[in-house]
Amino acid sequence: AQQAISWDTLAQVELQRQDGRYVPNFAPEVDGLNGEEVAIQGFIFPIQQTLEQTHFILIAFPLADCFYCLPGASESMIEVKTSQPVDFTYDPITITGTLEVLESDPMGMYYRLTDARQGS
Numbered sequence: 112a113q114q115a116i117s118w119d120t121l122a123q124v125e126l127q128r129q130d131g132r133y134v135p136n137f138a139p140e141v142d143g144l145n146g147e148e149v150a151i152q153g154f155i156f157p158i159q160q161t162l163e164q165t166h167f168i169l170i171a172f173p174l175a176d177c178f179y180c181l182p183g184a185s186e187s188m189i190e191v192k193t194s195q196p197v198d199f200t201y202d203p204i205t206i207t208g209t210l211e212v213l214e215s216d217p218m219g220m221y222y223r224l225t226d227a228r229q230g231s
Contacts, residue, residue, distance in 0.1 A: 113147075113148040113150050113188075113207055113231070114148075114149055114150070115149070115150045115151070115231065116118070116144065116149045116150070116151050116210075117129075117151070118153070118171040118186075118187060119223070119224060120140060120141065120144075121141065121151075121186050121187075121189075121221070122186045122187070123137065123138035123140060124136065124138065124141060124153060124185075124186050124221060125139050133216060134215065135185070135213075135214060135221055136219075137212055137214075139175065140222045141212060142212060143209065144210050144212065145211065145212040146209065146210070146211070147209070148166050148207065148208065148209055149207070149208070149209075149210045149224075150205055150206070150207040150231040151168055151169065151189070151205070151206060151224075152191070152203050152204065152205045153166050153167075153169040153171055153203065153204070153206070154169070154170050154171075154173050154174060154201070154202075154203055154204070155169065155170075155197070155199055155200060155204065155223075156168040156169070156170045156173065156174065156188070157199055161167055161199075162198060162199050162201060163196035163197065163198060163199070164193070164197050164198075164199055165192065165193050165194075165195075165196050165197070166190075166191070166192050166193075167191050167197070168188050168189065168190055168191065169188070169189045169191050169204075169206055170183060170187060170188050171183060171187035171188075172187065173201065173203075174201065179202070185219055185220060185221045186221055188221075188222070189206075189210075189220075189222040189223065189224055190218075190220050190223040190224070191201075191206055191208065191223075191224045191227045192208075192221070192223070192224070192225050192226075192227060193206075193208075193227045193228060193229075194226065194228070195228060195229075197229045200208065204229055205230055205231050206224060206227050206228070206229060207224075207227065207228055207229075207230060207231055208222055208224035208225055208226050208227030208228065209224065209226050209227075210222060210223075211223040211224075211225060
Protein backbone atom coordinates (compact mmCIF):
# COMPACT_ATOMS: atom_id res chain seq x y z
CA ALA A 112 0.00 0.00 0.00
CA GLN A 113 1.28 3.44 -0.89
CA GLN A 114 1.64 6.27 1.55
CA ALA A 115 1.47 9.99 0.90
CA ILE A 116 4.60 11.85 1.94
CA SER A 117 5.47 15.52 2.21
CA TRP A 118 8.46 17.61 1.28
CA ASP A 119 8.84 18.38 5.00
CA THR A 120 9.48 14.69 5.59
CA LEU A 121 12.11 14.55 2.85
CA ALA A 122 13.80 17.65 4.28
CA GLN A 123 14.84 15.63 7.34
CA VAL A 124 18.43 15.21 6.19
CA GLU A 125 21.72 16.78 7.24
CA LEU A 126 25.10 16.76 5.56
CA GLN A 127 27.93 15.11 7.46
CA ARG A 128 31.61 15.25 6.65
CA GLN A 129 32.94 11.75 6.00
CA ASP A 130 36.28 10.77 4.47
CA GLY A 131 36.92 14.31 3.25
CA ARG A 132 33.53 14.77 1.58
CA TYR A 133 29.98 15.58 2.60
CA VAL A 134 27.37 12.83 2.62
CA PRO A 135 23.66 12.96 3.51
CA ASN A 136 22.56 11.64 6.89
CA PHE A 137 18.83 10.85 6.71
CA ALA A 138 16.44 10.84 9.66
CA PRO A 139 15.14 7.35 10.58
CA GLU A 140 11.69 8.29 9.24
CA VAL A 141 13.22 8.99 5.82
CA ASP A 142 15.41 5.87 5.85
CA GLY A 143 12.28 3.85 6.58
CA LEU A 144 10.75 5.02 3.30
CA ASN A 145 13.52 3.46 1.19
CA GLY A 146 11.93 0.88 -1.13
CA GLU A 147 8.38 1.88 -0.20
CA GLU A 148 5.66 2.98 -2.61
CA VAL A 149 4.92 6.64 -1.95
CA ALA A 150 2.92 9.48 -3.48
CA ILE A 151 4.06 13.09 -3.45
CA GLN A 152 2.84 16.30 -5.05
CA GLY A 153 5.24 18.63 -6.85
CA PHE A 154 6.14 20.33 -10.10
CA ILE A 155 7.86 18.95 -13.20
CA PHE A 156 11.37 20.21 -13.92
CA PRO A 157 11.93 18.70 -17.38
CA ILE A 158 15.12 16.95 -18.42
CA GLN A 159 13.88 16.00 -21.89
CA GLN A 160 12.89 18.58 -24.48
CA THR A 161 9.52 16.98 -25.16
CA LEU A 162 5.95 17.52 -24.01
CA GLU A 163 5.81 13.93 -22.75
CA GLN A 164 8.28 13.20 -19.97
CA THR A 165 9.53 9.77 -18.85
CA HIS A 166 12.60 11.04 -16.96
CA PHE A 167 12.34 14.33 -15.06
CA ILE A 168 12.92 16.00 -11.73
CA LEU A 169 9.95 16.55 -9.43
CA ILE A 170 10.49 19.73 -7.42
CA ALA A 171 8.80 21.13 -4.35
CA PHE A 172 8.29 24.62 -5.77
CA PRO A 173 7.07 25.95 -9.13
CA LEU A 174 9.63 26.84 -11.78
CA ALA A 175 11.06 30.33 -11.43
CA ASP A 176 11.52 32.83 -14.25
CA CYS A 177 15.14 31.69 -14.49
CA PHE A 178 14.65 28.35 -16.27
CA TYR A 179 18.29 27.27 -16.04
CA CYS A 180 18.55 28.04 -12.30
CA LEU A 181 18.41 25.16 -9.84
CA PRO A 182 14.95 24.85 -8.31
CA GLY A 183 16.17 24.27 -4.73
CA ALA A 184 18.39 22.10 -2.58
CA SER A 185 18.72 18.33 -2.99
CA GLU A 186 16.03 17.60 -0.40
CA SER A 187 13.49 19.50 -2.51
CA MET A 188 14.03 17.43 -5.68
CA ILE A 189 13.30 13.85 -6.69
CA GLU A 190 14.56 12.18 -9.86
CA VAL A 191 11.57 10.45 -11.49
CA LYS A 192 11.60 7.58 -13.98
CA THR A 193 8.24 6.52 -15.42
CA SER A 194 7.21 3.65 -17.64
CA GLN A 195 4.37 5.70 -19.18
CA PRO A 196 4.91 9.29 -20.35
CA VAL A 197 3.66 12.17 -18.22
CA ASP A 198 2.50 15.32 -20.01
CA PHE A 199 4.52 18.38 -19.06
CA THR A 200 2.56 20.99 -17.13
CA TYR A 201 3.31 24.00 -14.98
CA ASP A 202 0.57 22.90 -12.58
CA PRO A 203 1.28 20.69 -9.55
CA ILE A 204 0.97 16.95 -10.11
CA THR A 205 0.98 13.89 -7.87
CA ILE A 206 3.49 11.17 -8.69
CA THR A 207 3.45 7.67 -7.18
CA GLY A 208 6.35 5.24 -7.31
CA THR A 209 8.99 3.31 -5.40
CA LEU A 210 11.22 5.67 -3.42
CA GLU A 211 14.97 5.16 -3.40
CA VAL A 212 16.92 7.02 -0.72
CA LEU A 213 20.31 7.76 -2.30
CA GLU A 214 23.41 8.04 -0.14
CA SER A 215 26.02 8.65 -2.83
CA ASP A 216 24.43 9.77 -6.09
CA PRO A 217 27.06 11.28 -8.44
CA MET A 218 24.66 14.12 -9.36
CA GLY A 219 23.98 14.97 -5.71
CA MET A 220 20.37 13.75 -5.72
CA TYR A 221 18.99 12.38 -2.45
CA TYR A 222 15.87 10.71 -3.84
CA ARG A 223 14.63 8.79 -6.89
CA LEU A 224 11.17 7.43 -7.78
CA THR A 225 11.15 4.39 -10.04
CA ASP A 226 8.22 2.59 -11.65
CA ALA A 227 6.53 5.96 -11.23
CA ARG A 228 3.16 7.02 -12.57
CA GLN A 229 1.02 10.10 -12.42
CA GLY A 230 -1.74 10.06 -9.79
CA SER A 231 -2.11 8.51 -6.39
